[in-house]
Amino acid sequence: MFKELNPLLHSELRLAIMSILLGVDEADFVFIREQTGATAGNLSVQIDKLQKAGYIEVQKGFRGKMPRTVCRITRAGIDAFEEYVEALKGYIQPK
């Protein structure tokens, strides 16, 4: 009846990160921080978890002389997100 909800995605901040990345080609750390309102520390930790799971790719480089972290969702990330949404429907759809 109730499918398991992927615990990596069942997290407010990680879900928001994935949601953002689904809609864009790429997004950098600062943009995601602004959109989510998360603290940098929390964001750093959650990005790390998503990367380790293979759900996002993270590129650390520089824009001019300032560091810049760019994130991109992966195929595995898209698949996991879609599966999560399917599972979730079993909980939130009426009847």
Added chain:
Amino acid sequence: MFKELNPLLHSELRLAIMSILLGVDEADFVFIREQTGATAGNLSVQIDKLQKAGYIEVQKGFRGKMPRTVCRITRAGIDAFEEYVEALKGYIQPK
């Protein structure tokens, strides 16, 4: 952009409990345990939290000589659930 997800509902087991109770007039502890596959201990704790939040009502009585705990969702519970689902849509709907 991203509304806060009510942390009381953003929990796999509590969400399943609420989902069950939304669809029925009432449900007892054993039924919920079977439907969710949760351990009795975990279920007991989570039912307590939902009750303390005023999202469900809990009646402890007896069926014959055996104890029986019956749960029912409240108006506040229905409202909170609906708000949670609305907020969630902001995360999972494409674009």
Added chain:
DNA sequence: TTTATTTGGTTTATATAATAAACTAATTTA
């Protein structure tokens, strides 16, 4: 030009939460 502030993060510590294990109490069965 040295000092403060800002930017872009990471690491570490803390509080909360989920969960299972252990336990209680009564009941039924062997």
Added chain:
DNA sequence: TAAATTAGTTTATTATATAAACCAAATAAA
């Protein structure tokens, strides 16, 4: 009457989310 089952609760453990503290470089201010 001893063992097992039912219906839970309490307690302990592990994991998680989060913020606070920190670091390094760049820029702005005195």
